[in-house]
Amino acid sequence: MSVLVYIEAQNGKLRKASHELAYYAVKSAAILGLDCCGVVVGDCADIQDLGQYGLTQVEQLAPNANGDNMTIAAAVAGVAQAKSASLVIFGHNSIGKSLLPSVAVKLSAGTLSGVNSLPSTDNGFTISKTVFSGKAIATYEMHTPVKVISLMGNSVKPESSEVENVTINNSDIQIADGTIKVIETRREDGTVPLPEAELVVSAGRGMKAPDNWPIIDELAEVLGATTACSRPVADIGWRPHHEHVGQTGVAIRPNLYIAIGISGAIQHLAGVNSSKTIVVINKDPEAPFFKAADYGVCADLFDVVPKLTAALRKFKEN
Amino acid sequence: MKILVCISKTPETTAKITFTDGDTKFNEDGVQYILNPYDEWYALVRALELVEANGGEVVLGHVGPAANDSIIRKGLAVGAHRAVRIDADPLSAEMVAKQIASHAATENYDLILCGKETIDYNGAIIGGLIAAELTLPYVSFVSHLEVSGSEFTLTRDIEGGVEVSKVNGPIVISASKGLAEQRIPKMKDIMMSKRKPIDVIEAVSTDPTTTIIKYSLPQGKQGVKMLGPDDMDELVRLLNEEAKVL
Numbered sequence: 001m002s003v004l005v006y007i008e009a010q011n012g013k014l015r016k017a018s019h020e021l022a023y024y025a026v027k028s029a030a031i032l033g034l035d036c037c038g039v040v041v042g043d044c045a046d047i048q049d050l051g052q053y054g055l056t057q058v059e060q061l062a063p064n065a066n067g068d069n070m071t072i073a074a075a076v077a078g079v080a081q082a083k084s085a086s087l088v089i090f091g092h093n094s095i096g097k098s099l100l101p102s103v104a105v106k107l108s109a110g111t112l113s114g115v116n117s118l119p120s121t122d123n124g125f126t127i128s129k130t131v132f133s134g135k136a137i138a139t140y141e142m143h144t145p146v147k148v149i150s151l152m153g154n155s156v157k158p159e160s161s162e163v164e165n166v167t168i169n170n171s172d173i174q175i176a177d178g179t180i181k182v183i184e185t186r187r188e189d190g191t192v193p194l195p196e197a198e199l200v201v202s203a204g205r206g207m208k209a210p211d212n213w214p215i216i217d218e219l220a221e222v223l224g225a226t227t228a229c230s231r232p233v234a235d236i237g238w239r240p241h242h243e244h245v246g247q248t249g250v251a252i253r254p255n256l257y258i259a260i261g262i263s264g265a266i267q268h269l270a271g272v273n274s275s276k277t278i279v280v281i282n283k284d285p286e287a288p289f290f291k292a293a294d295y296g297v298c299a300d301l302f303d304v305v306p307k308l309t310a311a312l313r314k315f316k317e318n
Numbered sequence: 319m320k321i322l323v324c325i326s327k328t329p330e331t332t333a334k335i336t337f338t339d340g341d342t343k344f345n346e347d348g349v350q351y352i353l354n355p356y357d358e359w360y361a362l363v364r365a366l367e368l369v370e371a372n373g374g375e376v377v378l379g380h381v382g383p384a385a386n387d388s389i390i391r392k393g394l395a396v397g398a399h400r401a402v403r404i405d406a407d408p409l410s411a412e413m414v415a416k417q418i419a420s421h422a423a424t425e426n427y428d429l430i431l432c433g434k435e436t437i438d439y440n441g442a443i444i445g446g447l448i449a450a451e452l453t454l455p456y457v458s459f460v461s462h463l464e465v466s467g468s469e470f471t472l473t474r475d476i477e478g479g480v481e482v483s484k485v486n487g488p489i490v491i492s493a494s495k496g497l498a499e500q501r502i503p504k505m506k507d508i509m510m511s512k513r514k515p516i517d518v519i520e521a522v523s524t525d526p527t528t529t530i531i532k533y534s535l536p537q538g539k540q541g542v543k544m545l546g547p548d549d550m551d552e553l554v555r556l557l558n559e560e561a562k563v564l
Contacts, residue, residue, distance in 0.1 A: 070455060092442075094476040098458045101446025104412070110527030111411055113441045126531065131439050135335040138439075139532040143525075150443075179455050184482040193477025199563070223564075234495075241461065241496045242475055247331055247437055248355055248495065256563040267331045273536060277561040279553070280542070290542050295556060299547035311550035315558065 003029040004085035006076060007040040007050070007058065008095050014046050016196050017091040023053040023158035024151050025089050027118055032087065038166075039079045041072060041175070047168065052160040059083070059171045068178025073102035078173040080107055085146070087119070092150035093195050100150050110144035116155040116253075116274075133247040133270035153195045154253045194245065197226035200254045200275070202245060204230035204268075206261020206282060206301055210238035215302070216260065219309045222316065228252070230262045246271035261301045264289025281305065319374035319465070320425070321365040323398065324418055324432040324444065326354040326408075327382060327389040331437065337533040344533065353392050356433025356493055363498035364463055365431050366397045372465065374428075375399040381408045381417045387516055394511035395503035401514070406521035411439075413524045415447030420522045422452060428468075430490040434459050442492070449490035457483060461496035 005025035008015040022038060029036035038058035040047065047058060059079050064071070076099060080088050088103060090096030092114045104111045116137070117128040125147065128139045194200065201220040207213065210233075220227045227243060234244035245252050247267040257275035261282060262268060269292050272278070280293040283300050290296045297304050329335070330352045336345040352358075365376045378393045378401035380386060390401045404417040422430060430449075435442035442458075449456030461480070462473035465487075474481045475494050503511070545553050558564040 068455070070449075073450075094459060094474070097442050098446060098456065101415075101443045102450040102456070104443075105447060105450035111441075111443060111447070112528055113411075113443050129440075130536075131533075132329070132335045133437050133440060134536070136337075137534045137536060138530045139534075140528045141531050142528050144527050180457060180483050180485040182481055182483045185476070185479065186482075187476070187479035191478055195477060242478070242480075244495065251440065256557065256561070270331075277557065277563045278539070279557070290544075292539060293542045294539060294561060295553060296542045296544045297547060297549075297553070298544060304547045304550070307547060307550040308553065311554045312564075314551070315554045315564070 001086045002035040002037050002083045003032065003087045003089065004080050004083055005036065005038050005089040006091070006096065006099065007038045007044070007047070008091060009040055009042060009044040012043055012045050014044055014049060016192065017093060017153055018050070019053070019158045020153065020156060021089060021091055021151060022050040022055045024118070024156050026054040027156070028087060028089070031119055031121060034086065037083050037085075039076055048166050051164040051166045053158055054161055054164055055166060056164050057167050057169065060168050061171050061173060061175055064175040064177065066177040067175040068180035068182075069098040070102055070180070071176040071178040073099045074106065075173050075175045077103045077106035079171060082173070088146070088148045090148070090150040092152045093193075096150045100148055104148040107146045107148065108144070109146040109148040110142045111148050112140055112142060113150040114152045115149050116152045118156070130274060134251055134272070134274050135270050152253065154198065154255070192226050194226055194228055194243070194250050194252055197252065198255045199223055199225035200228050200245075200252060200256070201225045201258045201260070202228035202230065202262060202272075203233070203260040204262035205232050207233070207238070212302070213239075215305045215309070219258070219305055219312070222309050222312045225256075225258070230268050259289055260305060262289060263287045264292060319368055319372050319428045321369060321374065321376050322379050322422055322425070322427045322430045323357065323362045323365045323376060323393070324379045324430065324448070325357040325362070325390065325393050326380070326433070326436045327351050327386050328354045328436050328438045331355070335535070341533045342531065351389060353389055354433050354436045356435060356437075358393065358396060359500040360493035360495060360497040361431040361433050362393055362396055362398060363501050364493060365429070366501075367498060368429070368465060377402060379418050379421060380404070381406055381414045381521070383407060384518075390516055391511050394514040395508045396501055397503075397507065399514065401516040403516050403518050404521050405518050410527045411441045411444050411447055412527045415444050415451055416524050417521055419448050419451035421519060422448070428487050429470075430454070430488070432490070432492045434492040434494040445490050445492035452490070455485050455489045456491070457485065457489065458492045459494040460491045461494050463491065463497060
């Protein structure tokens with residue numbers, strides 16, 4: 001039996017999430033006393049980087065331009081069966097969430113999506129995840145012999161150990177032609193996607209108008225952060241929907257979340273309160289967000305944000 | 319078009335989350351329930367728009383006990399034509415998907431829609447499980463959907479962008495924000511909804527897959543440290559040295 005982890009590659013390189021996934025899978029395999037194996041679609045130039053987490057074998061599937069998420073899932077399920085995998089791990093993102101269900105059904109597996117802890121075998125197979133959009137944590141027992149899970153981004157911090165060599169095996173399992181034809185992919189270049197971002201700068205209605213966003217963009221750029229927003233500003237079209245974090249938007253858990261001109265309604269807090277450190281900048285001392293913050297600045301954001309950007313720039317230069 | 323919209327019951331978004339029975343059960347005392355927003359605002363409304371444009375019917379599918387009929391009526395008030403309730407407590411994603419798939423296999427739905435996730439257990443995989451059970455194509459997190467004959471053109475949200483795809487139906491999709499605009503039912507619609515049929519069907523038997531054994535609340539913050547607008551160098555120092563996040 002083994003642990004199989006789906007390694008995400010994009011444009012021939014590892015996606016950031018793959019580091020955490022490889023580390024998590026190796027740790028899980030150690031807890032379960034099993035071997036660990038990765039599976040990746042297509043060539044991945046920096047796959048040897050995963051050796052630093054102790055991942056030593058990766059099955060490589062040949063890409064098929066006519067494949068789709070269903071046929072990729074079928075091939076991954078085939079690899080899982082060939083490896084007698086009892087635990088299959090995906091990232092809890094748009095890739096993992098579209099593959100996981102199909103793999104699980106093919107393997108007659110139990111599922112748990114969005115886990116945030118390593119499994120424990122002290123009392124059956126138990127594992128936890130956040131529920132109620134971050135308002136609580138639930139520990140689940142999984143009863144099925146085969147389990148398929150997805151890992152919420154930024155749940156464990158990958159630590160390097162001794163660097164091992166990763167053996168790549170070209171799998172003889174084929175990705176069949178699919179029925180879903182992707183005709184276009186549009187991505188904003190250069191930014192880390194929100195669910196994977198460790199640093200996030202987010203702004204809300206306190207910004208007063210969409211034209212005022214350059215100060216947010218500048219702060220994010222100096223910090224190397226991804227931008228986000230609250231629901232009202234996405235709803236009125238000031239910012240794109242994919243930036244909306246909160247209960248009905250994206251749930252995130254970055255190391256640093258800077259909330260600017262966001263009051264902190266319970267629905268917004270639900271999506272961001274797993275952030276390690278929260279900074280709130282708001283001129284309203286009654287803003288509920290201050291209660292959920294580590295650091296607060298109660299002042300006009302148009303005064304504070306440029307000063308914070310300047311201070312960060314000075315810090316980065318030193 | 320015949321469309322199945324899968325709906326779930328969730329606590330309302332401002333509900334206070336507490337637990338009972340030694341933190342093993344969600345405390346339902348005083349909790350108001352709503353139709354899961356992704357199911358109601360986006361999946362259901364887009365289904366109604368498609369049927370308004372092309373003819374057909376919108377059927378609600380729900381797994382739950384009779385007490386949930388009041389939630390199903392909300393979906394009927396928004397405009398669905400009828401509902402099917404599979405009479406069982408929803409125990410896990412696998413169990414719910416098997417129930418819905420077992421019903422859908424006996425009907426010729428052109429499209430099965432779910433919300434992208436429920437706002438209580440945030441699984442985001444029911445749609446995919448239903449599709450896999452029925453061996454239908456599955457497209458998740460759809461924020462734009464057009465139909466021409468049996469061909470669907472879908473825009474799907476991915477990290478930092480979108481992916482546009484085409485696929486022939488029948489298909490299963492999960493709806494994300496942007497797919498439609500929320501509709502508020504009028505009093506007349508609410509009255510009408512009481513006369514719309516809810517068919518109750520028996521659940522198929524399934525083996526248990528997962529059980530929640532314990533709940534806990536996230537660790538609260540230690541209290542906020544306030545700084546003045548001119549202390550930004552100090553804030554940066556704290557973020558670096560104390561919080562260690564820079």
